[in-house]
Amino acid sequence: MTKRKIVVALGGNAILADDASAAAQQAALAETAKYLVQFVKQGDQLIISHGNGPQVGNLLLQQAAGSTAKNPAMPLDTAVAMTQGSIGYWLENAMDKALADAGLPQDVATIVTQVAVADDDPAFSDPSKPIGPFYTSAEITAERQAHPDNVYVEDAGRGYRRVVPSPKPIDVKEANVVNALVDAGVIPVAVGGGGVPVVKVGNQLVGREAVIDKDFASEKLAELVHADLLIILTAVDHVFVNFNQPDQKQLTTVTAAELTAYIQDDQFAKGSMLPKIQAALDFVNNRPSGQVVITSLANVGNFLENGSGTIIRQ
Numbered sequence: 001m002t003k004r005k006i007v008v009a010l011g012g013n014a015i016l017a018d019d020a021s022a023a024a025q026q027a028a029l030a031e032t033a034k035y036l037v038q039f040v041k042q043g044d045q046l047i048i049s050h051g052n053g054p055q056v057g058n059l060l061l062q063q064a065a066g067s068t069a070k071n072p073a074m075p076l077d078t079a080v081a082m083t084q085g086s087i088g089y090w091l092e093n094a095m096d097k098a099l100a101d102a103g104l105p106q107d108v109a110t111i112v113t114q115v116a117v118a119d120d121d122p123a124f125s126d127p128s129k130p131i132g133p134f135y136t137s138a139e140i141t142a143e144r145q146a147h148p149d150n151v152y153v154e155d156a157g158r159g160y161r162r163v164v165p166s167p168k169p170i171d172v173k174e175a176n177v178v179n180a181l182v183d184a185g186v187i188p189v190a191v192g193g194g195g196v197p198v199v200k201v202g203n204q205l206v207g208r209e210a211v212i213d214k215d216f217a218s219e220k221l222a223e224l225v226h227a228d229l230l231i232i233l234t235a236v237d238h239v240f241v242n243f244n245q246p247d248q249k250q251l252t253t254v255t256a257a258e259l260t261a262y263i264q265d266d267q268f269a270k271g272s273m274l275p276k277i278q279a280a281l282d283f284v285n286n287r288p289s290g291q292v293v294i295t296s297l298a299n300v301g302n303f304l305e306n307g308s309g310t311i312i313r314q
């Protein structure tokens with residue numbers, strides 16, 4: 001069997017459900033790693049990416065709470081890098097154990113990844129990426145008073161959440177490093193939290209306070225490393241049309257043209273499934289030999305056995 005190069009993007013539930021403690025997130029990743037090792041077992045070359053919305057928002061709150069003149073809070077770009085480090089550590093640690101349990105020799109290495117964005121991206125003046133915890137309507141007034149510069153929005157009936165700018169990724173600075181690691185048989189963890197947003201000023205990359213969508217960043221990386229497959233793991237086994245309606249229908253294999261028609265028909269929720277679909281379209285349009293799979297961690301075994309999941313191709 002030929003080796004496939006796969007970028008796998010981990011959704012929120014792969015790391016954090018309700019309990020934001022380090023122990024609970026590590027326990028979730030220990031389970032996640034067992035699923036990911038199934039790809040390695042069958043010979044695929046993996047590159048792992050992950051989100052950081054809850055974690056980076058929590059980190060900013062911790063920074064603000066302990067901030068003094070001698071111990072200042074770090075800016076958002078640095079906080080994104082910090083979550084790449086913490087989640088990367090948890091992932092390496094969990095994957096090391098799962099690989100050893102399966103008798104596999106691969107090493108795992110986290111790359112602190114810088115992702116280029118455009119300074120004139122309209123997202124900088126229109127914050128949309130939810131980060132950190134949910135607030136009730138009773139809590140949000142105090143939160144707004146404590147942090148008057150922050151923007152908060154109501155999130156689909158689930159409470160209020162801080163939102164920050166989320167510019168589109170243009171380039172991944174460390175893409176060649178990621179590929180070199182893959183060629184050396186290492187499993188890289190890269191573009192964590194969408195990557196650290198940077199803009200180029202002369203020869204200097206300068207951080208920008210934003211959180212890039214991890215599905216868009218994973219797509220860009222998949223393009224740049226010439227991946228065969230982009231797998232977006234989330235909470236659902238399939239993408240649906242008429243989602244949550246009595247006549248909902250799961251999508252199995254779907255073409256870019258069909259997906260575009262479904263977008264025009266408003267089938268995918270903004271801020272949840274829509275960015276995944278847009279990332280999928282970008283990948284198959286920019287890399288016509290590539291495919292995208294959207295499914296859940298729990299369904300990985302079925303995907304490997306019989307192709308279960310939503311498969312998107314040109």
Ligand SMILES: Nc1ncnc2c1ncn2[C@@H]1O[C@H](COP(=O)(O)OP(=O)(O)O)[C@@H](O)[C@H]1O
Binds near residue numbers: 233273274
């Ligand atoms: N058409 C759709 N088909 C499937 N899921 C959908 C659809 N529209 C919205 N969703 C929701 O989108 C969620 C995935 O988005 P989100 O939770 O933001 O992703 P992540 O796993 O990256 O955190 C699914 O769990 C599902 O509840």
Ligand SMILES: NC(=O)OP(=O)(O)O
Binds near residue numbers: 213
């Ligand atoms: N950076 C990012 O997209 O994180 P989430 O997937 O956790 O929202």
